[in-house]
Every structure is written in C-alpha cells, then in structure tokens.
Amino acid sequence: MTDETEKKSITSDGSKGSESRSPGRLAWKRFKRDRTGVISAYVVIFFFVIAIAAPLIAKLYGKNPYTTYASDRPDLLDAFSYPAGPNGGMSSEFWFGIEPQLGRDVFTFLLYGIRTSLGIAVAATILTCVVGVIVGVTAGYLGGRTDYFVGRVIDILLSFPSTLFFIAFMPVVYGIFVAPDDDIPTSLRATALILVLSAFGWASIARLLRGQVLGLREREFVEAAKVTGASPMRIVFKELLPNLWTPIIIQSTLMLPAYVTAEAGLAFLGVGIIDPTPDWGVMIQRGAQFYSQDFTFMLFPGLSMVIFVLAFNLLGDSVRDALDPKSKR
DSSP: OHHHHHHHHHHHHHHHHHHHTSHHHHHHHHHHHOHHHHHHHHHHHHHHHHHHTHHHHHHHHTOOSSOOHHHHOGGGBOTTSSBSSHHHHOSSSSTTOBOTTTOOBHHHHHHHHHHHHHHHHHHHHHHHHHHHHHHHHHHHHHOHHHHHHHHHHHHHHHHSOHHHHHHHHHHHHHHHHSOTTSOOOHHHHHHHHHHHHHHHHHHHHHHHHHHHHHHHTTSHHHHHHHHTTOOHHHIIIIIIGGGTHHHHHHHHHHHHHHHHHHHHHHHHHTSSSOTTSOOHHHHHHHHTTTTTTOOHHHHHHHHHHHHHHHHHHHHHHHHHHHHOGGGOO
C-alpha cells in the first residue's frame, strides 16, 4: 500500500512538474507575480467591459449621448451657455456634468466615446497583425526576390512620417467613396481609419517576423518537416507560427495603445471621427474650446484616455517580461 501511494505521489509530482515547466504555465506564473501587470490588466479589462456594456449602462442610467438636454431645460446652462451648476453641472442627475453650449450628458458621451475609440483601435490592431504576419512570414520563408521586394516596401513605409500621412490620406480615402459635397457617414470614417492605420502599421511587425522566420527556417525541426514531405503551408502553420506567438502578442499589446492615441489625435484634428459621434478625440477637441472657463468637460476624457493608455503600456511590458524573461532590464 505504501509503495503504491509513493508511486502515485511521484507520478502526480512528475506530471505537475512537467506542467509547471510548460512555457505557457511559466509565463502565467511570472505574470501573476508582477503586481503592476495584474493591476494594469484589471484596469484594461474594466475599460473593455465599459465599452461593450455602454448601451446597457446608458439605458440603466436613463440618458443617451446625443440628446441636447439644455434645449428642453434652459436652466441647465447659464447666460454664457456654460453649465449653471458647480463643477460642470455635476449632480445626482448628471454624474459627470453636462457639455457647454449643447447640454449633452458627459457620462454617456464618454461611455460611447470609449466604445468608439477602442473599437477602432482593436479592429486596426487585428488587421495590422494579420497583414503583418502574412507578409512577414511569407517573405522570411520564401526568401530570394520575394524577401528583397518585401524588404524594400517595408523600408519605404517605415520611412514615412506616419502622422502626416494619416492627415493627408484621410481626405483622399473619403473622396474615393463620397462626393465632395456629401456628408461622410460615420461607418465610412471608422472603416477608413482602420484601413489607413493598418496600411501604415503592418510594416514594423512584418519586419520583426521576417527576421524571426529567417532564423527559424534553417532549424532542424523545419528541415525534418521538409524531409518528411510536409507542404509549405503545413510547415508555416505547424512549425513556424507556434514559435512566433510571443513576438506577435508582444507587438499587438504595444500597438493597440498607439492606435488609441493616433485615432484620438486624428479626431482632434478633424480628419477622423467628428462630432456628434462620441469619441475620445472628439471630446478632447470640444473640451479644448472651453477649458479656460469649464475644465470639467475636458477632464474626464483626457484622464480616462491617459489611464487606459498607461495601463495598457504597463500591461504590454509585463506580458513581454512574462513571455520573454531575457528582455527584462
């Protein structure tokens, strides 16, 4: 009985030991020990839950971001069209106050603004990663002229001042689909933003993965797969991609907050999402007009965006350290 018990315990310990030595479990343990990373993850999850549940929260709250409440209730604004109440009109009825001039509810406008900004940033990040992975892996695996051509395209794209080209290309993209005198639908603005951000963003991840694949394709396990007659598609998906998930995840965690700030910047400049569509950049652009008399309207979107971007950047650093401990400094 004792011997059997010892064998079971040894087997149990052995299985647990092998599980604990798996890269995924080791990375998860390292991440859980990083208090900054865990707190940042909770903050990021909170923002995404807010974005997803914005319509439900607004329904329970009893207001929406498009209604100009001061039109029916002129007492909400003073003679200069600023909130009549203190702190931007904050009260039990309007939790974050009301917008100067129009009298829209700031709380629901912020909820939907977070939803819009994060939706565009997430879509652009996914599309960028997909294009970057396809181009980078293809160039690295095929090599030769394909690799040379892709490398030159990447060099050209990375040499562009991206912010300047974002501003210059947005009107061009709009002009392809909409006549100059017609209003541009919000869906087209969002789609154009995603496409333009992705078009100038895939080069960095493609270059990284190309370098990784150039090193991996000479490894023994890839050569063994070729000897057994595996197709290039099988080699890419079964042998190469499993070894590329770490740089892909790290790049995506660093890319998303950059897209959040880029999207907000374009909205602030008037070439992205525009008023009355709720957006982080739209709120900051509107708030910049009133900050000297009413700082409250600019405070909430600015503070929330800073918190989200900071938390996601810290999360990206923690994920990088967990997946690649050698990168710690």
